[in-house]
Amino acid sequence: MRELPPEIKLTYTIAIIIMLLFVCFIIMMVFIYNKKQLIQQQKNQIKESEFQNQLLQKELERQKAIQLERERISQDMHDDLGAGISAIKLQAEFLKYKMSEESFSEDLEAIINTSEEMNLAMREILWSLNSQNDTVDNFIEYTTLYIKRFLSKTNIDSHFHLSVPEKETNLSVKARRNLFLALKEAVHNVYKHSGANNISIAFEETENNFQITITDDGNGLSHTPQKGNGLTNMTLRMEAINGAFKIIPAQKGTSLLFVYPLEN
Numbered sequence: 001m002r003e004l005p006p007e008i009k010l011t012y013t014i015a016i017i018i019m020l021l022f023v024c025f026i027i028m029m030v031f032i033y034n035k036k037q038l039i040q041q042q043k044n045q046i047k048e049s050e051f052q053n054q055l056l057q058k059e060l061e062r063q064k065a066i067q068l069e070r071e072r073i074s075q076d077m078h079d080d081l082g083a084g085i086s087a088i089k090l091q092a093e094f095l096k097y098k099m100s101e102e103s104f105s106e107d108l109e110a111i112i113n114t115s116e117e118m119n120l121a122m123r124e125i126l127w128s129l130n131s132q133n134d135t136v137d138n139f140i141e142y143t144t145l146y147i148k149r150f151l152s153k154t155n156i157d158s159h160f161h162l163s164v165p166e167k168e169t170n171l172s173v174k175a176r177r178n179l180f181l182a183l184k185e186a187v188h189n190v191y192k193h194s195g196a197n198n199i200s201i202a203f204e205e206t207e208n209n210f211q212i213t214i215t216d217d218g219n220g221l222s223h224t225p226q227k228g229n230g231l232t233n234m235t236l237r238m239e240a241i242n243g244a245f246k247i248i249p250a251q252k253g254t255s256l257l258f259v260y261p262l263e264n
Helices: 005-098 102-129 136-151 173-194 231-239
Strands: 157-163 198-205 209-216 242-249 252-259
Touching: 136 157, 136 173, 136 198, 173 198, 173 209, 173 231, 173 252, 231 242, 231 252
Parallel strands: 157 198
Antiparallel strands: 198 209, 209 252, 242 252
């Protein structure tokens, strides 16, 4: 077989070297480009992380400011309104014992009762504003205590059942207040209209919901209950927190269910 002339061999060799150099150049350029892309992605991720941290910091500062404002309002209400209401009550009681006329005594008794009601309402507002009460456990504790105190002056016996995990679950101010007022309305209705001897309140927390069932052994509701007796108010309060209010069929008495969806 005839050998190629040296000039052609040299040309082929130079061409192969040039091709190899070109391929190496392409590979190097691709590597550099990928490395730049990776560095840019890392920079973008760092910028995004810094941006998210700034947003989180601002949100924490906003929440802290809200909490401080809530505490300030609570303190102002306690110091100013609370002291004023207590002073009105004490003054009215003093005048009641000082004045002998029955008509004045009745008026003063009305002032005393109004002062007590205002004081209780203010305590409820202070409780709802206190950030330390933003848990299911604290809600149950406060609500249970309120119901026991309210029914202690009646002939109705209260029974409580709890099915709540040990972990603390947060409840917003809006959720706590609407749930409490809905339950308060329900318990007051039992006292005013049911003729019941017993009332049972069950608190249950599942993975997705916090639900409360109130059952009494009274007269029960009619098959087509009217929108009175606070039913509309209870429905609206649960709708305001994306919850649900239901009347559960019962053989005796009335059974009401309040369901609030927990945030994950």
